[in-house]
Amino acid sequence: xxxxxxxxxxxxxxxxxxxxxxxxxxxxxxxxxxxxxxxxxxxxxxxxxxxxxxxxxxxxxxxxxxxxxxxxxxxxxxxxxxxxxxxxxxxxxxxxxxxxxxxxxxxxxxxxxxxxxxxxxxxxxxxxxxxxxxxxxxxxxxxxxxxxxxxxxxxxxxxxxxxxxxxxxxxxxxxxxxxxxxxxxxxxxxxxxxxxxxxxxxxxxxxxxxxxxxxxxxxxxxxxxxxxxxxxxxxxxxxxxxxxxxxxxxxxxxxxxxxxxxxxxxxxxxxxxxxxxxxxxxxxxxxxxxxxxxxxxxxxxxxxxxxxxxxxxxxxxxxxxxxxxxx
Amino acid sequence: xxxxxxxxxxxxxxxxxxxxxxxxxxxxxxxxxxxxxxxxxxxxxxxxxxxxxxxxxxxxxxxxxxxxxxxxxxxxxxxxxxxxxxxxxxxxxxxxxxxxxxxxxxxxxxxxxxxxxxxxxxxxxxxxxxxxxxxxxxxxxxxxxxxxxxxxxxxxxxxxxxxxxxxxxxxxxxxxxxxxxxxxxxxxxxxxxxxxxxxxxxxxxxxxxxxxxxxxxxxxxxxxxxxxxxxxxxxxxxxxxxxxxxxxxxxxxxxxxxxxxxxxxxxxxxxxxxxxxxxxxxxxxxxxxxxxxxxxxxxxxxxxxxxxxxxxxxxxxxxxxxxxxxxxxxxxxxxxxxxxxxxxxxxxxxxxxxxxxxxxxxxxxxxxxxxxxxxxxxxxxxxxxxxxxxxxxxxxxxxxxxxxxxxxxxxxxxxxxxxxxxxxxxx
Numbered sequence: 001x002x003x004x005x006x007x008x009x010x011x012x013x014x015x016x017x018x019x020x021x022x023x024x025x026x027x028x029x030x031x032x033x034x035x036x037x038x039x040x041x042x043x044x045x046x047x048x049x050x051x052x053x054x055x056x057x058x059x060x061x062x063x064x065x066x067x068x069x070x071x072x073x074x075x076x077x078x079x080x081x082x083x084x085x086x087x088x089x090x091x092x093x094x095x096x097x098x099x100x101x102x103x104x105x106x107x108x109x110x111x112x113x114x115x116x117x118x119x120x121x122x123x124x125x126x127x128x129x130x131x132x133x134x135x136x137x138x139x140x141x142x143x144x145x146x147x148x149x150x151x152x153x154x155x156x157x158x159x160x161x162x163x164x165x166x167x168x169x170x171x172x173x174x175x176x177x178x179x180x181x182x183x184x185x186x187x188x189x190x191x192x193x194x195x196x197x198x199x200x201x202x203x204x205x206x207x208x209x210x211x212x213x214x215x216x217x218x219x220x221x222x223x224x225x226x227x228x229x230x231x232x233x234x235x236x237x238x239x240x241x242x243x244x245x246x247x248x249x250x251x252x253x254x255x256x257x258x259x260x261x262x263x264x265x266x267x268x269x270x271x272x273x274x275x276x277x278x279x280x281x282x283x284x285x286x287x288x289x290x291x292x293x294x295x296x297x298x299x300x301x302x303x304x305x306x307x308x309x310x311x312x313x314x315x316x317x318x319x320x321x322x323x324x325x326x327x
Numbered sequence: 328x329x330x331x332x333x334x335x336x337x338x339x340x341x342x343x344x345x346x347x348x349x350x351x352x353x354x355x356x357x358x359x360x361x362x363x364x365x366x367x368x369x370x371x372x373x374x375x376x377x378x379x380x381x382x383x384x385x386x387x388x389x390x391x392x393x394x395x396x397x398x399x400x401x402x403x404x405x406x407x408x409x410x411x412x413x414x415x416x417x418x419x420x421x422x423x424x425x426x427x428x429x430x431x432x433x434x435x436x437x438x439x440x441x442x443x444x445x446x447x448x449x450x451x452x453x454x455x456x457x458x459x460x461x462x463x464x465x466x467x468x469x470x471x472x473x474x475x476x477x478x479x480x481x482x483x484x485x486x487x488x489x490x491x492x493x494x495x496x497x498x499x500x501x502x503x504x505x506x507x508x509x510x511x512x513x514x515x516x517x518x519x520x521x522x523x524x525x526x527x528x529x530x531x532x533x534x535x536x537x538x539x540x541x542x543x544x545x546x547x548x549x550x551x552x553x554x555x556x557x558x559x560x561x562x563x564x565x566x567x568x569x570x571x572x573x574x575x576x577x578x579x580x581x582x583x584x585x586x587x588x589x590x591x592x593x594x595x596x597x598x599x600x601x602x603x604x605x606x607x608x609x610x611x612x613x614x615x616x617x618x619x620x621x622x623x624x625x626x627x628x629x630x631x632x633x634x635x636x637x638x639x640x641x642x643x644x645x646x647x648x649x650x651x652x653x654x655x656x657x658x659x660x661x662x663x664x665x666x667x668x669x670x671x672x673x674x675x676x677x678x679x680x681x682x683x684x685x686x687x688x689x690x691x692x693x694x695x696x697x698x699x700x701x702x703x704x705x706x707x708x709x710x711x712x713x714x715x716x717x718x719x720x721x722x723x724x725x726x727x728x729x730x731x732x733x734x735x736x737x738x739x740x741x742x743x744x745x746x747x748x749x750x751x752x753x754x
Contacts, residue, residue, distance in 0.1 A: 025626040032532040039529050039596065040548045046555075046563065046593075104383050111381035115374060128720050129384040135647060135716040136391065136709065137654020138557075139681045143688075143705040147394040151693070183387050190384070216370050244556025247656040247681075251688055273558045273657075280562050281661060293566070297559055308554040312547060 050297055057295025063087075067270065068259055076257040078279065079288050083299055088261055089174070089269035090303070093249070094239045096178035096265070097185065102235055105186050109193025109231075114219060134187035138247040145180030145252035146172075168266055175265040177253030184248055185238035192237060196230020197223060199318050233314040240307035244300070246273040272300045395709055398702035402472055409500060409696050410470045418453040438694065466499040472696045477504050477703075493667040493678065495687060495697045502700045506667040508707075510677035514584055514659055515652035517673060518591035523645055526596045530603035530641075535615075535629040546604070553597035561661030564590035569662065578674040582664035585673045590658045599648040606640020606723070607633060609730050639726040643719040650715040654708060656681040680704045 065082020108130070116123040154169035154176060162168055200223050208218040224231075246254075255268040256278055262269045276296055283289040401407050429448060430440045433455055440448070459467070466484050469476065480489040483501065491505040526549075533545050569586045572578075578585075610633050618628035634641070664676025665686060684701050691697040 025624045028630075029532075029536055029626050032528045032536060035525055035528040036532040036537070036545050036549075039525060039552075039600075040545055042593070043548050043552050047551075049567070050559075050563070104380055107377050108381040108383060111377045115377060116381075124724075126381055126384055127724075128717065129388045131720045132388055132713060132716045133384055135650050135654075135712055135719075136388075137650075137656065137681060137712055139654065139656040139684050140391065140395065140705050140709050140712075143395050143398075143684065143702060144391045146688075147398050147702070148390055152394065183391075186384060186387065214367075214370055216373055240554060244554075244558070246556070246558045247685055250685060273556055276558050276562055277657065277661065280565055286566075290566070293562070297562060300556060301559060304554050304556060305551070308551065 047301075050294060050301060054291070054294030054296075054298035057291050058298060062292070062295055063299070067257060067275075078283050079285070079292065081275075081279070081292065083272065083275070083296055085258070085261060086270045086272045086275045086296075087299065087303075089254075090243055090272045092262065092269060093174060093178055093181065093253075093271060094242045096175065097181040097242050098235055098239055100178060101182035101185050101189055101238055104182075105189025105234070105238070106193050106231055108186070109190045109197065109234075110219070112190070113194045113197040114215075114223070130187045130190050133183070134191075136184075138184065138245055141180050141184045141248040142251050144183070145176055145248060149176040149179050150252060171266075172251065172253045172255075172268055173266045174253050174262055174269045177249040177269070180248045180252045181242045181245060184245065185242050188238040188241055189234045192234025193227070193231050196227040196234070196318065199230060200226040229314050230318045233311045233318070236307050236311045236314075240304045240311070243307070244273055244304050246271075246277055249274065272296065272303070276300065391709065392713075395702060395706045399699050399706050402696070402699040402703050405473065407472050407696050407699055408470045409472055410468050418449045418456070435695075469499070471500050471502050472700060477502055477700075479503075480505075491669050493683070495691075495700070500697065502696070504680075504700075504704065504707075506669045507678055507680040507683050507704065509669055510584075510663070510667065511653050511679040511681065513671075513673075513677060514588050514591060514663060514679055515649060517584060517588035518595055518652050519645070519648060521588065522592040522595035522599055522648060525592075526600040526648075527603055527641060527644075529596075530600050530607060530644075531629060531634065533600075534604045534607040535633055536625060549600050550597055552593060553601070555593075557594055557655060557657040558661070560590045560593050561658040564658065564662035576674070580664060580674060580676050582662055582676060583674050584663060584677050587659050587663035587677075588673070590662050591652060591655055594655055594658055595648045595652055598651050599644045602644035602647060602723075603637075603641045606637040606644065606726065609640070609727065610636045611730065636730075637726075639722045643722040643726075646715050646719040646722075650712040650719075654681060654712055656685050660685050680708055 062082050064084045065080070067076055067081040067083075067085055069077035069080070108126070112123065112127060112130075116126070150172055151170065154167070154171065154173070157169040158164050158167050159170075204222055204226065205218055208222045209215070213221070249271060253268055254271045254274040258268060258270055276293065279289050279293050279296065280286075283293075396403075426441045429452070433440065433451055443451070475481075480491050480503070482489040483492065483499070486492075491503045491509075492501040493503050493506045494501040529545070529549060533542050533549075537545065564586050565582070568589060569581050572586055572589070573581050576585075614632050614636060615628045618632045619625070623631065659679045660682040663679060663682060665678045665682055666676035667678035667683075668675055670677070684705055687697070688701050691701060
């Protein structure tokens, strides 16, 4: 098949030399360039605005403070809420999520890149499912988590294993939120793993196989150590994605306000992103919560940007290594 | 094919065809024996295990489909009825009736009614009688979750003409889905109108026209936008953009479709940009070189050769952008104003399907009609995005296979990648 168009829409032979004149070339190049730089400017402005508004709010009292009011009432204090519990909840959530998603995602990636026949229909369906999973709206994951993990799995554990009257597993909990996020971030891990495995040069495998190593030995001792940085990048990207999602955890575990840190995996938890949503939409006095809100957003952005930055650096390094191998 | 096992004569240009054939043959045989060297049963077992684990993605999609459908299936099959009997039931007779009948009368799920004691039931029926006596509304006899009520306009008691109304918390719950999906499509289209031209122009510039160092800066910065959580974009729209735009344009409603669309466009730009840029970069450089050699400028070669060659990928980027726009929750929940108004104006509030689920599911009792309607909305959203994703996936896989085949025939450089990987960008 040939993708170079032989003629334009009207059926005229394609004339590459006459139409648009040189001045048009300059004009359009300049236009496209300005659009690209405009977007860069928008991103820079956005980040600078948030950081300038929220950075001075980052003090120890805020970072390590509790959401519970300091006075005798012991209620949710919207205007002075510290973020310690939210950061704790977010880290707990993404930690559980990473533990759950990494084995499955990495093994799927290994299968797709190392063992599968690229033209087999099973491979196509798996690949298609992974891509599809990446495009499912995040709120649907919330519905799925509620219907499947909380009511079906959790409810079944309560009914058939624990025989309890009051729900232990059959209610929103950090473990169900983590499982929901694990399903959501799986495509990130699969795709990164595949990419990392693909960057390992084929001659390395051939050499190992030629020396008599079995396929699994080659994989474990030659390919995986080489691909490790890329696979870890996938994990970091998944964590960054998971830390920013709010819609999937709204019904599966995140709480509006809790007086205590979660004690077990069946407890609910407070989370940074959900906390931002609560503060921004439920606060009785938005102007008073404003500085606090910006500071909370800065904490969340620092968390996700830092993770993204690490991932970008590792990926650049892997790509560089791949190029030097080929050359 | 990797060059490692190639016969040196093969690489030399003077090789005669038969020699090439023999060396290729040998190489193929060697590779087959190397790769298919049967491992022990343990190896086979591990390989099978890896295969089983890799099926998880398929199971995940299936489970999402089944469990979202399961919660709204009674609604689809028409087994849910919100109609209340006009005849009052005497509280003393409550015990004689079956749980199902009482459930309908009280418009509560059967599971909740069954364990209650007769005294509690008597009280419930009595309070229900009072409620019905206080508000004699003929609409309450309607089944508001039947398909015609979900999709067609209806003239409610206090209205002067037939309208599409989403009002799940009023005395007579009104569950018309049209305003929600209209809102979703309105915001999605408006944000795509902003995001598509900007991100495609940027993608064409970055992949084709920009110099190396510029590309190294512009690309990661735009991709950084993908790392901004959508709740942060929603927050920005709510706190900063809404007031700024109100000051600029002077419209009345502070939170409206326009504000939400701008914030949503910010979420879409990195998605569309990355996929389109990927598709453009995958077109072999030789295409461009050929056009340049025939005298085309960099711009002509890009717009007349590279862009048409990558067009399916660009199209897929727009489809995936639409799926993302329809499914985005936090931005529209925070910035759109959330009033379910069916208005063509872009400066009016609107409520989207996703925002309705996010805002109302927590208040809807499990297995109530409201709960099932929200799952039905989720199910419809899932089906819409699923179809879009499959469509885009097929386009991208075909494009990748075609371009990779071409590259293979053009240069003899060993290519480590043997499989197409169309949606790296998506994640």
